[in-house]
Amino acid sequence: MLRxxxxxxxxxxxxxxxxxxxxxxxxxxxxxDPATAMAPxxxxxxxxxxxxxxxxxxxxxxxxxxxxxxxxxxxxLGTSIRTNQPVLSDLAARVPASIELAAAAFVLEVLVAIPIxxxxxxxxxxxxxxxxRLTSSTVVGLPVFWVSLMFIWIFAFLLGLFPLGGRxxxxxxxxxxxxxxxxxxxxxGRPDIMLEGLHHLFLPALALALPSIAFWTRLMRxxxxxVLGEDYVRTARAKGLKWRTVVMRHGVRNxxxxxxxxxxxxxxxxxxxxxxxxxxxAWPGVGNYIFGSLQVRDYPVVQGSVIIVALLxxxxxxxxxxxxxxxxxxxxxxxxxxx
Amino acid sequence: MSSTPDIHDPDTTSAAVAVLTGAGAGAGGRRIRGxxxxxxxxRTIQAGLLIVLTLxxxxxxxxxxxxxxxxxxxxxxxxxxxxxxxxVGTDELGRDQLTRxxxxxxxxxxMGFVGVLIAASVGAAIGLIAGYFAGIVDDAVxxxxxxxxxxPALLLALLVVSVVGPGLVQVLIAFGIAGIPFYAxxxxxxxxxLRTREYVAAAEALGASPLRIIFLHIxxxxxxxxxxxxxxxxxLVIVGLASLGFIGLGAQPPTPEWGxxxxxxxxxxxxxxxxLLSPGLAxxxxxxxxxxxxxxxxxxxxxxxxxxxx
Numbered sequence: 261m262l263r264x265x266x267x268x269x270x271x272x273x274x275x276x277x278x279x280x281x282x283x284x285x286x287x288x289x290x291x292x293d294p295a296t297a298m299a300p301x302x303x304x305x306x307x308x309x310x311x312x313x314x315x316x317x318x319x320x321x322x323x324x325x326x327x328x329x330x331x332x333x334x335x336x337l338g339t340s341i342r343t344n345q346p347v348l349s350d351l352a353a354r355v356p357a358s359i360e361l362a363a364a365a366f367v368l369e370v371l372v373a374i375p376i377x378x379x380x381x382x383x384x385x386x387x388x389x390x391x392x393r394l395t396s397s398t399v400v401g402l403p404v405f406w407v408s409l410m411f412i413w414i415f416a417f418l419l420g421l422f423p424l425g426g427r428x429x430x431x432x433x434x435x436x437x438x439x440x441x442x443x444x445x446x447x448x449g450r451p452d453i454m455l456e457g458l459h460h461l462f463l464p465a466l467a468l469a470l471p472s473i474a475f476w477t478r479l480m481r482x483x484x485x486x487v488l489g490e491d492y493v494r495t496a497r498a499k500g501l502k503w504r505t506v507v508m509r510h511g512v513r514n515x516x517x518x519x520x521x522x523x524x525x526x527x528x529x530x531x532x533x534x535x536x537x538x539x540x541x542a543w544p545g546v547g548n549y550i551f552g553s554l555q556v557r558d559y560p561v562v563q564g565s566v567i568i569v570a571l572l573x574x575x576x577x578x579x580x581x582x583x584x585x586x587x588x589x590x591x592x593x594x595x596x597x598x599x
Numbered sequence: 600m601s602s603t604p605d606i607h608d609p610d611t612t613s614a615a616v617a618v619l620t621g622a623g624a625g626a627g628g629r630r631i632r633g634x635x636x637x638x639x640x641x642r643t644i645q646a647g648l649l650i651v652l653t654l655x656x657x658x659x660x661x662x663x664x665x666x667x668x669x670x671x672x673x674x675x676x677x678x679x680x681x682x683x684x685x686x687v688g689t690d691e692l693g694r695d696q697l698t699r700x701x702x703x704x705x706x707x708x709x710m711g712f713v714g715v716l717i718a719a720s721v722g723a724a725i726g727l728i729a730g731y732f733a734g735i736v737d738d739a740v741x742x743x744x745x746x747x748x749x750x751p752a753l754l755l756a757l758l759v760v761s762v763v764g765p766g767l768v769q770v771l772i773a774f775g776i777a778g779i780p781f782y783a784x785x786x787x788x789x790x791x792x793l794r795t796r797e798y799v800a801a802a803e804a805l806g807a808s809p810l811r812i813i814f815l816h817i818x819x820x821x822x823x824x825x826x827x828x829x830x831x832x833x834x835l836v837i838v839g840l841a842s843l844g845f846i847g848l849g850a851q852p853p854t855p856e857w858g859x860x861x862x863x864x865x866x867x868x869x870x871x872x873x874x875l876l877s878p879g880l881a882x883x884x885x886x887x888x889x890x891x892x893x894x895x896x897x898x899x900x901x902x903x904x905x906x907x908x909x
Contacts, residue, residue, distance in 0.1 A: 274742070275742075275745055275746055275749065278742060278743065278745070278746035279746050279749045279750075282743075282746050282747070282750075283758065286755075286758055286759070286762075287758065287761070287762050293762075294761070294762050297761070297762060297763060297764045397887075397890065397894070398883070398887060400890075401834050401835075401838065401883065401886035401887060401890055402883060402886075403838045403841055403842060403845075403858075403879065403882050403883075403886075404842070405842055405845050405846075405858075405861070406841075406861065406878075406879035406882065406883075409861065409865065409875055409879070410875070410876075410879065412868065413868045413872060413875060417868045417869070529751075531751075532751045532753045532754065535753065535846075536842055536845070536846065539846060540865070550757065551846060554757070554760070554761075554765075554846075554847070554848065555847070557764075559761040559762075562757050562758070562760075562761040563758065563761055565757075566750070566754045566757055566758050566761075569751075569754055570749045570750050570754060571749075573749050573751075574749050577749075
């Protein structure tokens with residue numbers, strides 16, 4: 261197990277290096293000139309040349325690459341042209357809002373998808389099952405940004421049930437300690453602000469969670485059905501265990517294995533999805549930061565954020581791999597057999 | 600879905616077997632008949648094809664179906680609600696919304712197809728080579744594929760836009776690149792298992808060149824999963840391109856692209872909800888069409904997956 265974990269970490273570090281390098285080469289090799297792209301549309305050649313020098317693009321490629329690696333290793337992702345702050349600290353200030361949104365979506369997914377998936381599998385062929393399958397196959401392909409727009413239109417504008425956007429009402433004053441509204445309101449001892457935060461959080465979180473809820477429901481249903489066909493389930497039934505106990509203890513527990521694999525991908529899906537949801541709901545997280553930077557051609561920010569998200573993905577993937585090998589001895593055995 | 604073809608139906612079964620195994624000498628005719636049989640036997644595929652072909656047809660025939668121009672600004676008719684003259688109303692520049700939706704079908708359907716085609720052809724080629732030649736080539740190529748896999752398509756598109764500036768073509772290229780590893784992995788796995796078959800060994804013994812073996816003996820046998828994946832990916836790419844159009848990175852105004860159209864009318868809940876509803880419904884329809892075809896094909900072509908799913 262330890263050996264496998266070390267191997268996995270080593271391989272992740274190698275991938276991380278390739279990812280960082282790939283970012284560099286994609287940016288340099290894609291036909292087009294970053295200096296021209298970043299300068300205002302009517303910039304004079306001399307001005308573009310100044311941008312080029314500022315970005316270090318006038319140096320030889322291998323020198324640029326070396327400098328770039330040094331800076332990334334020192335976690336220096338450059339300076340935002342718009343805010344004149346280091347990209348990393350700008351990102352750090354906005355990450356809590358995005359994590360709060362993604363975590364809320366994740367909780368909704370688990371609370372909704374797993375029970376429905378179990379029910380659909382246990383009552384296979386029932387009307388509930390059919391309904392679940394039909395809705396999920398439509399919902400899974402819905403564009404997240406459009407769902408967000410529709411939610412605002414229907415639930416916030418037409419029905420007036422939810423606020424139109426943002427994390428809190430504009431006049432609400434809350435000390436920023438952790439950056440998480442739900443935690444900060446707790447620290448400040450203001451349950452009313454916490455409720456207000458939840459009220460703002462619900463709609464964007466649901467919009468973000470919807471496609472995944474559909475996907476997870478299908479996955480949970482399929483996985484549980486497969487497990488329920490196993491010999492040990494029949495044995496458990498033959499022993500005289502209650503059907504409920506068999507489903508929960510023998511069925512669901514084993515059916516969760518493939519779900520763990522999806523958790524890793526889910527994080528990325530939530531991160532990129534959050535980008536779109538944040539824009540529609542005026543949610544002040546990483547997505548909105550990147551969006552704002554794109555509009556003023558603040559490209560160091562965009563590239564820095566992309567590197568961070570990609571590295572996060574690599575890290576999460578290896579953690580999921582290790583967790584899975586730890587949870588399910590069969591996975592570890594099959595990896596060792598292959599090696 | 601409810602219309603899943605019955606495995607006991609001899610027509611479906613033989614058709615699936617024909618496609619899965621029907622490569623090799625003289626099987627070309629049988630394979631084509633096989634696909635026809637599959638389409639005839641699956642209502643899911645028929646429904647999906649109907650949607651996809653209708654959208655494509657509407658897009659291609661757009662100039663004959665509408666008297667309006669998709670880009671001509673008409674300030675006398677700004678934000679008109681739906682009426683006999685403008686069935687889906689007009690947008691903030693007075694352009695007929697239905698006309699823009701029709702021309703938008705052209706952009707989305709064609710671009711979705713092109714994006715997937717780039718990913719599938721390059722990815723499949725890489726996977727074929729990596730799988731067939733194995734060893735160092737395989738290791739190196741798959742490591743690069745893993746790295747690309749760490750970039751969700753949206754991030755890759757952001758990266759490309761940060762160099763070249765926004766536009767449909769660059770975003771399409773980003774989506775193409777992001778899709779490559781999926782096909783490369785799929786193909787590599789197929790090749791690794793097909794390589795050990797007797798007929799490949801026989802062809803090698805007869806002195807066939809690697810190219811001949813790859814194209815005549817391995818590729819045709821690996822087509823079924825490739826076709827299924829490609830169809831299912833089409834919907835994803837359409838949504839992806841629309842998302843990028845929506846945040847202003849993809850198609851630029853005045854191009855009538857569904858996502859970009861939504862972006863222009865984002866704040867029109869109050870004045871013109873039809874501008875928000877219609878492009879979204881068009882995207883959903885396209886996605887549902889492709890996923891019906893993909894699901895149907897998967898049910899028919901890959902009996903193993905079917906049992907897992909039910």
